[in-house]
Each structure stands twice: as structure tokens, then as C-alpha cells.
Amino acid sequence: DQQVKQNSPSLSVQEGRISILNCDYTNSMFDYFLWYKKYPAEGPTFLISISSIKDKNEDGRFTVFLNKSAKHLSLHIVPSQPGDSAVYFCAASEVETSGSRLTFGEGTQLTVNP
């Protein structure tokens, strides 16, 4: 059973515009969420995280929004740059019971066109 889902396998945007990547989860016990990006032949690189006590977290060009009632989170990248082209993974964990065990979505391939 897929507890974390990224329904868009791919997304294409123009350089300078906003990229919005979406993620839905079904396990209401998840209380910590992260976004990673991954280039081919490399391990995932941490981007940004958010605890369930918040609904927004910002770091430079990256903002993550969490809607607990809808069990939905999104990553906004503004402005998008060609170097942002990569696969983006959403991940979630139940801190209390399973610590650092991350459950990942399937990933979204972001392509930023110059």
C-alpha cells in the first residue's frame, strides 16, 4: 500500500517561473515531511523539511506547504532554474514510533527549460 504518493511523474516549466510539486499521504500518523532531489547516479540530496506543527517552511527559493486536513504537501520553487532539473522525492516519517524510517513517494521528474 502506497502511503506516500506523487501523482505527477513529470513536470516541465520555463526558467524563472514557479515549479509546484505535489505529494499526498494516507497515514495520519506521519508527522515529519521532507523533500529530496536526486540526480542520476547520485544519492538523494536533502532540500527542506517541515514538522506537522507547522503549515509552511521556507528556505531561499524553496517553500514547503503542509495541509494536514487534506494530507497534502507541496514544494514551491521560485524562480526555477535549469540546474533544478532533477527527480524530486517527497518523504514522510512517524517520529514517535519509527524514528528515522522514511517512506518515500515515487518521485517527480522536474525539467526546467531555459
Next chain:
Amino acid sequence: KAGVTQTPRYLIKTRGQQVTLSCSPISGHRSVSWYQQTPGQGLQFLFEYFSETQRNKGNFPGRFSGRQFSNSRSEMNVSTLELGDSALYLCASSRSGSTDTQYFGPGTRLTVL
């Protein structure tokens, strides 16, 4: 500060053999987690070690095992390899787990023939 290192980077084995993969965490990190990435199943949690003890385990058969040494380095072992074990095996380290950020290594690409 050096990142997470994994050796070897690439490995080819045949069915029935066993394999050992190694992971050296970031200095000062005591938690090491292992993940398997395949095209069909995505990134799946294998297990986590903290202070030489397995603290968490995913839904993988007993052929997958691991251990952690006193210097926090970790190894994972897969016995009686099957074709479906072909995957990218990723190791991640963090200071103590929980909400500490996990930093990933480059992975070991295992191909089973």
C-alpha cells in the same frame, strides 16, 4: 566535512551468491539507514542502525541483514541473491535519527545475473 561514502559503487553478482556492501557515515553521525531503490518499487526502507543496534526494520526477507560497528560504519549483507535484488542500495546517516536530517551516500548499484 566528508559526506557519506559507500563501497563498492558497482557490483555484479550471479544468482545464489551473497554480497556485502559498506557505508561510512558522516563523522559524528551515529544513525545509519539503508534503502533499496528499484524502478518498480521506488525507494524502500531496509533497516536502521544506531549505536550498533538495529533500531528499525522494513519489510524485507531475512536474506537482507546488516550490522553497525563501534565507529558507526555499517555493512549490509544479502545472501542467496535473486534477480529481483538488482537495485541501487543507498545508505543515509544522521546524528541520532528521528527528525535529524538524513544525508545520503551515492549508492551501490548491484546487478544480479
